[in-house]
Amino acid sequence: MSRRDQITxxxxxxxxxxxxERTLVCATAGPRGWPHLMPLWYVVRDGRIWAWTFAKSQKTKNLxxxxxxxxxxxxxETYDQLRGVMLECETVIHRDLETVSALGTEVFRRYTPGIGDGPLPDAMQAAVDQQATKRIAMEFVERRRATWDHRKLAAGVY
Known part of the structure; x- marks a missing residue:
């Protein structure tokens, strides 16, 4: 078995x-042809990554x-503990307020300690709904993936 197969x-x-994990890095093609890298919070819906961002952001313009x-x-932190996922995706941009607001609610629920699966507090939901008017939802449709988990290698094999 190859080392690549061992760590997949x-x-x-x-x-x-x-x-x-909590943060992903999203690379898009910037306006001058250079990669544009930005961190995003995300949720996974039915195995697919979703995130939201401002409709006027550079990332949106790029997409x-x-x-x-x-x-x-x-x-x-160390080579023997490295693990990760890289996904090449086609991005579907959703602009309808209901979809964007529902995604924002999921993001807030995931990243706000103590919220759990219940409804957001009224003030927080109001903030999400207000933010949704300025944002888009991004659905990342995976086309190819690479993964690695160096913890699968025998100790000292690297």
Whole structure:
């Protein structure tokens, strides 16, 4: 078995990893042709990554011009602990207020300690709904993936 095969994550491992981690880096094609890298908070819906951002952001302008994005989530401080997921995606931009607001609610629920699965407090939901009028939802449709989990290697094999 090749080293690449040894460190590849299964679909279940990828979903568990994405659930554990908090921030992804989204690369889009910038206006001058250079990669434009930005961090995003995200949620996973039915195995697909979703995030929201401001409708007037550079990332949105880039995706309107070219819907391709590369996402990366990584963890680990030392080589033997490195693990990550890189996804090449086509991005679907959603602008309807209901979709954007529902996604914002999911994002706030995931990233606000103590909220859990219940409804957001009224003031927080009002803030999400107000923000949704200025934002878009991004649905990242995976086309190709690369994964790595160096913890799967025998100790000292790197």
């Amino acid at each position: 994550m299964s679909d279940d491992e990828v979903l568990a990893f994405l659930d554990e 309107e011009r070219d819907p391709r994005a590369t996402l990366q989530v990584e963890a680990g």
